[in-house]
Amino acid sequence: MNSKIIVKESKVHGKGVFALEDIKKGTKLLEYIGEKITKEEGLRRANKALENSKIDPTKGAVYLFDLNKKYDLDGDVPNNPAKYINNSCSPNCEFDVKNGRVWIFTKKNIKSGEEITINYCYSYKESLEHPCKCGSKDCIGYIVDPSEKKKLLKKIADLKASQGIF
Ligand SMILES: [Zn+2]
Secondary structure (H helix, E strand, O other): OOOOEEEEEOOOOOEEEEEOOOEOOOOEEEEEOOEEEEHHHHHHHHHHHHHHHHHOHHHOOOOEEEOOOOEEEEOOOOOOHHHHOEEOOOOOEEEEEEOOEEEEEEOOOEOOOOEEEEOOOOOHHHHOOOEOOOOOOOOOOEOOOHHHHHHHHHHHHHHHHHOOOO
């Protein structure tokens, strides 16, 4: 177990991961481990979780990491605290995929007690189904890949205009 972090209740969403000590920018913090599955299997599991969540909202969690065009990583395994890392529109960590393994690096200096956050980088298409309540000043209300943020903001503006909300 990683001694630099702890999993506990988060104000952002459910459980979160927190720093137990000051951590310097550029630190290889932990690996996102999971079961390597095909995209097809990933979709099956995501749909099943969606069905389950309609019966019990606490059972809809999916921890799929988009590994590459062919495979996903299902992080819903024991000993994977990384699955509890919450999204932020202004995150202090980032993913790095190397040789099929996913590592989480700090991209800022982190203070002891601070929540570890990452941008889930959902595509523009997925983002509207994933509201964000991270509370950072850069929050646009949805979880989206920074490269598609502009496109999403325009879409939101168009939606509001069409509904007569300004
Ligand atoms: Zn946000």
